[in-house]
Amino acid sequence: MAAVEQVEVELKFDVDAGHTAPDLRVLPGVVGAAAPETVNLDATYFDTENLDLAGNRITMRRRTGGHDSGWHLKQPTGIAGARRELQVRFDDAPADGDVPDDLITPVVALTRTRKLIPVAAVSTTRTITTLLGADGRPVAEFAEDLVTAQSLLPGGHFQEWAEWEFELLGTEAHPRLLKAAEKLLRAGGGRTASSASKLARAIGSTPSVSEPHLGKRPTALELVITDIAIHRNSLISYDPLVRVDADDAVHQMRVACRRLRSVFSGFPSVLDATRTAHLSTELQLLARILGDARDSEVQLAIDDSLLRAENASPELIAALAGAETAIHDRAIRAAHAAMNSDRYFALLDAIDEMIASPPPGPDADLDAVVAVDKAIAKSRKSIRKAQSTLSTLTEGSAEWTEQMHTIRKKAKRLRYSTDAAEPLARKRYRKVAKVAKAIQSALGDVNDAQINRHRLAEIAASGTVSAADMFVLGRIDARQEADIERAIATYRRVAKDL
Structure with missing residues (x-):
């Protein structure tokens, strides 16, 4: 119907x-x-x-x-x-x-x-x-x-x-x-x-849902609850779009989950940690389920862009894109199953309950600006420590690659913490957010290209690829390698401004 x-x-x-x-x-x-x-x-x-x-x-x-x-x-x-x-x-x-x-x-x-x-x-x-x-x-x-x-x-x-x-x-x-x-x-x-x-x-009158907003001198608790409400509304708005597999909907709903978790991790003492721990775990699970579908979407887009300029055979196109399409379809079905579960609806109820009756932590009454400064300082310190560890590792090693991934996740957490402060309209927060986003984007490009090079190597080693397609794979791999080098150079340039 x-x-x-x-x-x-x-x-x-x-x-x-x-x-x-x-x-x-x-x-x-x-x-x-x-x-x-x-x-x-x-x-x-x-x-x-x-x-x-x-x-x-x-x-x-x-x-x-x-x-x-x-x-x-x-x-x-x-x-x-x-x-x-x-x-x-x-x-x-x-x-x-x-x-x-x-x-x-x-x-x-x-x-x-x-x-x-x-x-x-x-x-x-x-x-x-x-x-x-x-x-x-x-x-x-x-x-x-x-x-x-x-x-x-x-x-x-x-x-x-x-x-x-x-x-x-x-x-x-x-x-x-x-x-x-x-x-x-x-x-x-x-x-x-x-x-x-x-x-x-x-x-007659109903309990109308209003858009969250802050006063002139908000407390840390008011800022955090406002941010939770904003991301809750985003999650709710993308839910029906994910159910019909609309373009970019999985990505945006996953971002809403991650932003909600970042509020708990970025401001751990503003809310009662014993009450937020379960919510954070449930949001992490939901984000991981959505992530499977999102990762396949990203890979399909990458495959499309890589193959567009190449004279690849139908067999090679099927090897790259066909299998990924099947993975995406399975991941979407899994996401839909999770979103129809009582567990998912219980998570939404728990988020609504927290917004309606937030459990204060020891820093709930802090000035919001003080709380944000504290969160940003902690996050920047964590990134710099990770960068220091990176400098001791051999470039290109498995440990070095994993540490780059760690820095990317920490930069994303910093970005989300600064985004939470957007209602405060402070220029210094926007500057930090811009650098954090640039680091996250550059290292994300590195991660995507590394995953893709691994897939290309697996296809090449399968023994089913023609000589012409092996040449195409080599060209694609060289472009991915160059992309990695450019992304690392970008990271090193912007990381100085953190």
């Missing part, structure tokens, strides 16, 4: 029942209107007992009547007045009346193991007027709604009200149409809507 996706851009107003709407044909880009049509809409809204969807400004409903009967999921887009809507028609929905999987997947990181239940029943008598442009195409739709709603929550009550909705249609609408419509409808009796949606008005 494939969901149909669209972005709706609309205005909503409260209005007195029976109030006559102004003539919308005076709006820019509008030259006419179709005859009004009245329809009856009956919708049941679904959410968890905790109202996890409503709290995140998401609505899920099953609606009959009108031209778009079916299941609908509406999510915020970050653009005022715009919402992303997924629709599954009844013909494509489960025959047993269950919520379609296509609508559960985008929100399962919020609902988790909690059951979706009916929370409101809303009936609407809607009179629709379609506004037409110069070529006769619909450019907007104006709806005059008489609404009756019954909250199905404990203690819920019955309500009646009237409202106007003005929605743009397609991409043909006049660029000033929405702004002009708002001005006209307000002048004609429309008032600022008391709720963002019919559901919100039907069930």
Whole structure:
């Protein structure tokens, strides 16, 4: 069952029942209107007992009547007045009346193991007027709604009200149409809507999730919890994209896991370490599972770039890319299995609990700037110690290679610690972050090229490669070797600034 996706851009107003709407044909880009049509809409809204969807400004409903009967999921887009809507028609929905999987997947990181239940029943008598442009195409739709709603929550009550909705249609609408419509409808009796949606008005106030932010003089605990909330939101936002294997989604979700762990390791005394240890372990496991899929994605991209300029045979292409594709597919299936487990949902619950009720550590009341300075100094000292050890090792040896990998991980930890301080807007932190990122990037290139050279050597030693392909492998290996030398030179140059 494939969901149909669209972005709706609309205005909503409260209005007195029976109030006559102004003539919308005076709006820019509008030259006419179709005859009004009245329809009856009956919708049941679904959410968890905790109202996890409503709290995140998401609505899920099953609606009959009108031209778009079916299941609908509406999510915020970050653009005022715009919402992303997924629709599954009844013909494509489960025959047993269950919520379609296509609508559960985008929100399962919020609902988790909690059951979706009916929370409101809303009936609407809607009179629709379609506004037409110069070529006769619909450019907007104006709806005059008489609404009756019954909250199905404990203690819920019955309500009646009237409202106007003005929605743009397609991409043909006049660029000033929405702004002009708002001005006209307000002048004609429309008032600022008391709720963002019919559901919100039907069930009343909900525990809305707000964007994390800091005050002017935050404590270390406030900074850390704000950072945890930011990365928690990032993890949640990439969850549905990983489930459909969207481009770069695995990488970004893995980064969110690592950034969360870096908060615990970078500021170990700000939160109670006994409470964060389990979370850190669980995040490490999740990052490792996602890492298998991410590593294969990186390798596929490298293989593509290396083979692009070479006259490689189909057999060599299959040896390099074909096997990696199979590895990637297995890794994605493993990631999906982990993300559907009770263990994963318990991890998300634990992160939410920590944000809501953070367990303070001995440095919780430190000034945030003092805590960041302390974390950065500790991380820089650790990197310099690792660099000192590197200087005693034979370049190119296994020990030297492993130490370079250690420095890369420490530079990444330093970068994440400085990123946590971004809300403090200190230039000195951004400078350190820039150097840490450059070190991480250069040594990451070294690591990727070394892994690839090992793979090339294995293929060459297999005895199944033709003479022509052996030549291609040699050319690729030489390019990788040169890439390693350039990356090491870059590392040595930027490491001086740490």
